[in-house]
Amino acid sequence: MSFFANILTAALAGALLLLPAAASARVRVVATIPDFAQIAEEIGGSRVRASSLVKPTQDPHYVDPRPSMMVELSRADLLLLAGMELESGWLPPLLTGSRNRRIQRGAPGYLDCSTLIEPMDVRVPDRAMGDIHPGGNPHYWFDPRNGLRVARGIANALELADPAGAEQYRAGLEDFTARLQARMDEWQRRLAPHRGKEIVVYHESWVYFFDWAGLIQFAALEPKPGIPPSPSHVADLMRRARGRNVSLVVQESFYPTSLSSVVAKRIGARLKVLPVMTGAGGTKTYIDLMDRLVAELTD
Numbered sequence: 001m002s003f004f005a006n007i008l009t010a011a012l013a014g015a016l017l018l019l020p021a022a023a024s025a026r027v028r029v030v031a032t033i034p035d036f037a038q039i040a041e042e043i044g045g046s047r048v049r050a051s052s053l054v055k056p057t058q059d060p061h062y063v064d065p066r067p068s069m070m071v072e073l074s075r076a077d078l079l080l081l082a083g084m085e086l087e088s089g090w091l092p093p094l095l096t097g098s099r100n101r102r103i104q105r106g107a108p109g110y111l112d113c114s115t116l117i118e119p120m121d122v123r124v125p126d127r128a129m130g131d132i133h134p135g136g137n138p139h140y141w142f143d144p145r146n147g148l149r150v151a152r153g154i155a156n157a158l159e160l161a162d163p164a165g166a167e168q169y170r171a172g173l174e175d176f177t178a179r180l181q182a183r184m185d186e187w188q189r190r191l192a193p194h195r196g197k198e199i200v201v202y203h204e205s206w207v208y209f210f211d212w213a214g215l216i217q218f219a220a221l222e223p224k225p226g227i228p229p230s231p232s233h234v235a236d237l238m239r240r241a242r243g244r245n246v247s248l249v250v251q252e253s254f255y256p257t258s259l260s261s262v263v264a265k266r267i268g269a270r271l272k273v274l275p276v277m278t279g280a281g282g283t284k285t286y287i288d289l290m291d292r293l294v295a296e297l298t299d
Helices: 003-016 034-047 067-074 091-098 144-161 163-194 207-213 231-242 258-266 286-298
Strands: 027-031 048-052 078-081 110-112 198-201 216-220 248-252 270-274
Touching: 027 034, 027 144, 034 048, 034 078, 034 144, 034 163, 034 286, 067 091, 078 144, 110 144, 144 163, 144 207, 144 286, 163 207, 163 286, 207 216, 207 286, 216 231, 231 258, 248 258, 258 270, 270 286
Parallel strands: 027 048, 027 078, 078 110, 198 216, 198 248, 248 270
Antiparallel strands: none
16 A cells, blocks of 8 residues: 555544444435536435535646545545546545445445546547546536436435335436436527537547537637646637637636637637536536526526
8 A cells, every 4th residue: 555545544543433323314415526416315315325535616637635534535435536636636545445345346335426427538548648538428427317317326326225215316317317307309499500609629528518418519728628728829719719609618717818818818708717516606506507508608
């Protein structure tokens, strides 16, 4: 075990002595991102207590592991992760140090939600090409069709962890599916007049949302995922965008807006700083998040 993992394990041992008695929740769910935790709570209701390791305003690629996260994982019955290497830089030592057999890779309590969807942007693993996720782009929860797929997978995992609650989980899934599907129909009507609109993005987080919404990514300010924009790349992007009637520049809330603001102004576009996870930007649920994205991009 690495030095880092040893330190966290020692901290875990001390922290466990301070933990209160087990809560009344039947299934403890730990998700890496708040979207999956919130969906689990909607499906499970009072039988589930869910938490997220990543805060809604954090960049999920880069998270500082903390002993408290290992404590959460040590008590979990079910782990929900985004996969596609989104958490590869910080989750593995936490998972190892938790010593929780229920949620290790291959165990019934380990659910890689990326296995439930059809990946986009699958690329050759070459770090010279930037922060490439060879299994595909990991920001798939922005497509509500994938939200439905993930919800079904979570319901199945909850039922496996707690067979006695099967009826409640199935009812919760049916209710969530009906509400999300109804909103999807409404969102598609609102998006219809905007189909084909070209948009400049900061980071390539939006490919799934654009695919569902009928929008087009014209270019990204990052020349390659995770690589800071260079002056020459930005200058070339602006030159090409001026002749294409690009009306929006979109970026995640955890990136600085200074460059995006300049680019938007110079190409005659508006800058939209969007929440990327449930809980950010005043959203409380996954459906809130999707509704906010649709509203911002159809305004």
